[in-house]
Amino acid sequence: MTVTRPGIENGSATVQNRTGCDITASGRVTPEGGSLEQAPCPICGLSDEKFLFFAFDKMFSWRQEKFPVVRCRHCGLVYLNPRPSRQTRNLYYEGYPCRADRMDQSQPLAHYQPVIDFLARRSPGRILDIGTGNSPFLPAMKERGWETFGTEIDAGLVDYYRSRYGIEIFEGELEDAKLSSESFDAVTIMGVLEHVPYPRLLLEEAGRILKPGGVIILWCFNRGAEADLLGRYWLGFDTPRHFYSFSSKTLGRLLAVSGFEVTDSYYRPISYLAHSGVWAARRFRDRVLGREPAAWVPNLPAFLQKMSLPLGWVLARRESGSNVYLFARKAGRAPAAK
Numbered sequence: 619m620t621v622t623r624p625g626i627e628n629g630s631a632t633v634q635n636r637t638g639c640d641i642t643a644s645g646r647v648t649p650e651g652g653s654l655e656q657a658p659c660p661i662c663g664l665s666d667e668k669f670l671f672f673a674f675d676k677m678f679s680w681r682q683e684k685f686p687v688v689r690c691r692h693c694g695l696v697y698l699n700p701r702p703s704r705q706t707r708n709l710y711y712e713g714y715p716c717r718a719d720r721m722d723q724s725q726p727l728a729h730y731q732p733v734i735d736f737l738a739r740r741s742p743g744r745i746l747d748i749g750t751g752n753s754p755f756l757p758a759m760k761e762r763g764w765e766t767f768g769t770e771i772d773a774g775l776v777d778y779y780r781s782r783y784g785i786e787i788f789e790g791e792l793e794d795a796k797l798s799s800e801s802f803d804a805v806t807i808m809g810v811l812e813h814v815p816y817p818r819l820l821l822e823e824a825g826r827i828l829k830p831g832g833v834i835i836l837w838c839f840n841r842g843a844e845a846d847l848l849g850r851y852w853l854g855f856d857t858p859r860h861f862y863s864f865s866s867k868t869l870g871r872l873l874a875v876s877g878f879e880v881t882d883s884y885y886r887p888i889s890y891l892a893h894s895g896v897w898a899a900r901r902f903r904d905r906v907l908g909r910e911p912a913a914w915v916p917n918l919p920a921f922l923q924k925m926s927l928p929l930g931w932v933l934a935r936r937e938s939g940s941n942v943y944l945f946a947r948k949a950g951r952a953p954a955a956k
């Protein structure tokens with residue numbers, strides 16, 4: 619993966635705080651120059667939070683910045699606060715593996731099978747995938763007779779879907795697409811909600827374009843037992859690109875206040891324990907040796923992946939796995955005012 623490395627010259631790492639945040643010994647963060655922004659809990663609308671830990675950029679570890687992670691005292695949501703502002707957040711996507719030239723790094727179709735199986739129980743209709751990324755999901759749904767649409771901010775991916783599959787993708791954010799009210803039977807948001815600054819607004823817009831009885835399906839990293847155990851080392855919280863670390867419980871609350879009723883859930887049998895452990899050990903080794911911190915480990919050796927399977931199954935059965943799919947329908951009436 620080719621990435622720009624500002625702050626590292628002549629092979630020696632230097633700290634370059636690109637958010638411009640000044641982290642003091644007391645752990646307080648001072649925004650400077652509009653590079654950081656404060657954000658209240660999107661579920662409660664309150665800023666009453668407990669500091670948990672400082673997180674760092676695990677994918678691009680040469681960025682030696684730290685970001686405060688907090689937990690809302692009311693609903694339990696874990697999130698970054700403050701976080702990179704609108705002006706600076708795109709900097710953290712340089713080299714991010716979610717582009718048309720990285721289709722070989724997309725999730726396999728099996729990853730979407732719970733969603734495909736759920737939708738197979740309904741008559742094919744109009745489906746919108748928000749933030750398509752480099753995924754085989756929409757082409758698979760088109761093959762199954764669905765009228766497929768998507769939104770995506772990467773122009774290369776928009777061209778890729780159009781030219782290769784004839785799938786219409788709006789280039790930009792959902793709210794800018796100005797889609798007609800009650801015009802879709804299903805909306806999917808997979809691996810996206812954690813990245814969105816205002817997830818409640820996105821869900822409410824999804825509710826507006828869904829037909830009565832329409833369904834929404836979310837796939838997110840789940841803040842379960844492994845996340846609590848591993849803290850800042852859990853690979854399911856990709857800070858600072860992830861603003862939120864949802865659990866199935868907080869995700870359900872967010873859906874409820876946005877006008878949805880959760881009807882079903884599925885926990886993918888996957889464990890990040892070995893993956894996070896390998897990465898943390900490499901980071902510790904590099905710190906001891908005084909080297910640039912170890913980079914993200916995109917794939918575990920096959921034998922470690924197999925060894926992780928039983929733990930993944932146990933966690934999934936206890937509804938505490940690191941991946942969750944939530945299935946919800948548009949509520950019959952407007953959500954209660956907060």
Ligand SMILES: [Zn+2]
Binds near residue numbers: 695
């Ligand atoms: Zn809250």
